[in-house]
Amino acid sequence: MKNKNASRRKFLKLGLAAGASALIGGGSVLSAISKVNKPAGGDKVKMLSPEGKLMEVDRGHALCCGVPTSKEVRKGIPGRHFVMVIDLSKCRNARKCVSACSKMHFLQPGQEYIKVFLMQDSEDTSPYWFPKPCFHCDAPACVNVCPVGATFKREDGVVLIDNERCIGCKFCMAACPYSSRVFNWKKPGLKPEANYSPESSVPQKIGTVGKCDFCPDSFVSGILPDCVTACPNGVYYFGDKNEDVVTNGVEALRFSELVKNKSAYRYMEELGTRPSVYYLPPVDRSFPYERGFEELPEEMKKAYKVKRAHLKKFKI
Amino acid sequence: MSQQEIAQQKLVEIFAHFGKPSKFSKGLFIFLILIVLFAFYALILQMTRGQIVTGMRDYVIWGIYEVNFIFFIGISYAGAMISGILHLLHVEWRKPIIRIAEMITVISVLIGPLYVLLSMGRMDRFLHIFEYGRIQSPIVWDVIAITTYLTCSILFLYLALIRDYALLRDNQELKISSFRKKIYRKLAVTYHELPLQKKLLNRGLSVMSAIIIPLAVLVHSVLAWIFGMTIRPGWHSTIFAPYFVIAAVFSGTAVLIIAMWIFRKYYHLEEYITEKHFKYIGLILLVLAGLYGYFTFSEYLTVWYGSETWELEVIYKLFDFSDYGAWFYLAAFAGVLIPMLFTGIPFFRNINTITIGAVIAVVCMWIKRYLIIVPTLETPLLPNQDYRPEYVHYHASWVEWSLTAGGVALFFLFFMIFIRFMPIIPVADISEVPENKEFISEKL
Numbered sequence: 065m066k067n068k069n070a071s072r073r074k075f076l077k078l079g080l081a082a083g084a085s086a087l088i089g090g091g092s093v094l095s096a097i098s099k100v101n102k103p104a105g106g107d108k109v110k111m112l113s114p115e116g117k118l119m120e121v122d123r124g125h126a127l128c129c130g131v132p133t134s135k136e137v138r139k140g141i142p143g144r145h146f147v148m149v150i151d152l153s154k155c156r157n158a159r160k161c162v163s164a165c166s167k168m169h170f171l172q173p174g175q176e177y178i179k180v181f182l183m184q185d186s187e188d189t190s191p192y193w194f195p196k197p198c199f200h201c202d203a204p205a206c207v208n209v210c211p212v213g214a215t216f217k218r219e220d221g222v223v224l225i226d227n228e229r230c231i232g233c234k235f236c237m238a239a240c241p242y243s244s245r246v247f248n249w250k251k252p253g254l255k256p257e258a259n260y261s262p263e264s265s266v267p268q269k270i271g272t273v274g275k276c277d278f279c280p281d282s283f284v285s286g287i288l289p290d291c292v293t294a295c296p297n298g299v300y301y302f303g304d305k306n307e308d309v310v311t312n313g314v315e316a317l318r319f320s321e322l323v324k325n326k327s328a329y330r331y332m333e334e335l336g337t338r339p340s341v342y343y344l345p346p347v348d349r350s351f352p353y354e355r356g357f358e359e360l361p362e363e364m365k366k367a368y369k370v371k372r373a374h375l376k377k378f379k380i
Numbered sequence: 381m382s383q384q385e386i387a388q389q390k391l392v393e394i395f396a397h398f399g400k401p402s403k404f405s406k407g408l409f410i411f412l413i414l415i416v417l418f419a420f421y422a423l424i425l426q427m428t429r430g431q432i433v434t435g436m437r438d439y440v441i442w443g444i445y446e447v448n449f450i451f452f453i454g455i456s457y458a459g460a461m462i463s464g465i466l467h468l469l470h471v472e473w474r475k476p477i478i479r480i481a482e483m484i485t486v487i488s489v490l491i492g493p494l495y496v497l498l499s500m501g502r503m504d505r506f507l508h509i510f511e512y513g514r515i516q517s518p519i520v521w522d523v524i525a526i527t528t529y530l531t532c533s534i535l536f537l538y539l540a541l542i543r544d545y546a547l548l549r550d551n552q553e554l555k556i557s558s559f560r561k562k563i564y565r566k567l568a569v570t571y572h573e574l575p576l577q578k579k580l581l582n583r584g585l586s587v588m589s590a591i592i593i594p595l596a597v598l599v600h601s602v603l604a605w606i607f608g609m610t611i612r613p614g615w616h617s618t619i620f621a622p623y624f625v626i627a628a629v630f631s632g633t634a635v636l637i638i639a640m641w642i643f644r645k646y647y648h649l650e651e652y653i654t655e656k657h658f659k660y661i662g663l664i665l666l667v668l669a670g671l672y673g674y675f676t677f678s679e680y681l682t683v684w685y686g687s688e689t690w691e692l693e694v695i696y697k698l699f700d701f702s703d704y705g706a707w708f709y710l711a712a713f714a715g716v717l718i719p720m721l722f723t724g725i726p727f728f729r730n731i732n733t734i735t736i737g738a739v740i741a742v743v744c745m746w747i748k749r750y751l752i753i754v755p756t757l758e759t760p761l762l763p764n765q766d767y768r769p770e771y772v773h774y775h776a777s778w779v780e781w782s783l784t785a786g787g788v789a790l791f792f793l794f795f796m797i798f799i800r801f802m803p804i805i806p807v808a809d810i811s812e813v814p815e816n817k818e819f820i821s822e823k824l
Contacts (some may be wrong), residue, residue, distance in 0.1 A: 232501020271501030
């Protein structure tokens with residue numbers, strides 16, 4: 065049984081390879097699939113050559129095309145529209161997405177690009193966990209209000225921030241109704257040796273705004289965002305709306321069928337922001353919501369319990 | 381005596397009050413400088429360590445810096461609206477007090493925008509607004525509006541000063557150093573009270589006062605739109621622009637009354653700033669208080685009655701005594717009703733009560749702006765489930781308070797410096813025979 069499972073996994077990965085090779089590219093040298101378990105020697109990724117041959121190369125080589133110019137960064141990958149589908153029925157607040165994201169973006173302690181909320185729509189319904197990255201809206205309020213164009217919307221749907229232009233006015237944070245943005249209130253402690261690019265958001269810069277960036281630096285080399293691969297329950301599906309394929313690293317699915325069949329919705333559609341993140345409703349859940357409290361430190365547990373205290377008080 | 385001679389005499393009289401700075405004002409000057417220096421230290425701390433030294437965090441991203449910004453731009457209405465409107469209507473009694481009003485305008489528009497810089501994470505990149513500015517952003521509207529407003533109010537003040545500078549230049553009696561004389565000569569730009577000069581100057585002043593009124597309305601509207609354009613409860617309101625404008629004129633008028641009281645008291649200008657001025661301006665304050673109360677009532681009634689969940693969350697934070705209730709009732713009721721009582725009912729109405737009413741109005745307007753900004757930011761759409769208390773509730777840090785005190789100190793300092801260089805009472809204007817004497821009502 066175990067063996068069978070493993071081989072199934074492998075098969076799906078290869079299936080994904082085909083999907084992903086269509087997903088990424090632009091006719092360049094190599095296209096890749098999701099990250100492979102790290103071999104002892106170094107960081108390897110599996111890639112498809114243009115001839116369709118599967119090969120393993122160093123992660124460094126995967127980033128073949130050099131640092132994109134600022135014009136390219138602002139334009140994005142033509143013909144793509146990146147989307148995310150989050151399956152609420154599988155989330156148990158394991159918080160692996162949060163920690164993986166914080167690690168890969170070298171975030172300051174306490175900072176989170178992805179927040180997991182405990183939601184309860186009404187008193188009669190059950191609470192559920194609600195992981196929330198940036199929604200990369202198609203009508204982004206944050207982009208409209210930015211006085212210097214530091215935050216921008218790309219052709220491929222991604223909303224990024226240029227931390228070398230940002231003046232730190234925080235107007236975008238006021239405008240974003242989803243509290244997706246965080247501020248670098250102090251000097252970032254970690255200084256990774258990297259050239260700054262809005263695509264990687266690394267290193268952070270003091271006095272500027274940061275947020276989930278959909279990891280465009282990874283998907284250029286065909287690697288899925290770390291939140292997707294880190295999630296133990298396959299909650300996150302990432303992909304291209306135009307190509308009509310999304311994947312959680314285990315299975316690749318047709319985007320249109322997935323959102324249709326599972327009646328996906330976008331959070332607060334009535335705000336008119338047109339998010340690129342879709343939610344699958346928390347039905348037929350894999351875990352009871354209480355499981356989400358199990359590994360939490362005491363103070364976080366408490367914070368999750370405090371919810372709309374005023375409305376409770378006035379009985380609304 | 382010719383009119384010029386009368387004017388010269390008055391100038392000497394008025395300057396007698398401003399002669400040598402008293403011990404008190406010297407002490408006050410040093411005290412204010414110390415406050416400003418301390419604020420400067422706080423500023424350096426914020427610039428080196430980042431805004432972590434403030435009480436602002438990811439949810440409450442704007443704190444009392446924005447409150448101060450709105451507050452100072454608000455009180456700048458003293459000169460723009462009061463002086464502008466009274467000038468256009470040729471109200472004779474305005475003359476002794478318009479200089480004070482216009483000085484309030486210029487000084488507060490100089491100080492207000494400093495708080496925008498303070499609330500920016502990267503003050504060093506301020507010029508990016510000019511380099512990369514995008515007209516879609518209300519912040520860019522604000523930059524354009526405020527710079528225009530500042531330019532126009534300086535021009536308005538200066539045009540009204542030209543005649544007085546000409547008097548100062550020609551004065552023989554006052555001991556004015558030759559250096560100062562030189563400056564006055566330059567500032568008086570060959571003005572010699574010739575009929576054509578006088579006509580042109582008057583026309584210029586009328587044009588400026590006609591420009592400055594809509595400009596002032598626009599500045600505060602744009603300021604309100606910074607909040608109104610976001611989809612947040614307590615901000616996203618169609619009446620926000622007029623509400624802000626009325627609030628600004630209200631607080632500006634109150635500050636004018638306080639300034640009149642201080643000048644009258646400490647420079648013994650009882651002869652020029654009379655009880656009648658307080659009563660007239662007090663009546664304007666009464667009307668504005670009524671209007672402001674009406675706007676407040678309309679705003680909160682609509683939202684409360686509509687009962688949208690997100691909006692109600694903010695409303696109940698304001699109504700609840702365990703949260704902002706006490707402050708809200710103070711600002712919304714005491715801040716409106718007490719000034720109305722002191723300015724509206726003849727029994728309570730005298731110079732001191734009107735001034736007390738004005739002080740209450742100013743303080744409550746500051747609190748009200750705090751209640752507009754902070755509770756809304758503390759109420760995000762998705763619940764704030766942060767486990768760090770400082771990320772849930774905003775408390776201004778000592779850095780923010782000392783920079784606030786620094787701004788207020790700077791306001792007084794500017795005043796003390798300005799009055800050394802310009803007559804606080806428009807001498808040339810008040811020496812004139814009133815153009816329309818019958819217009820003034822003697823009864824009140």
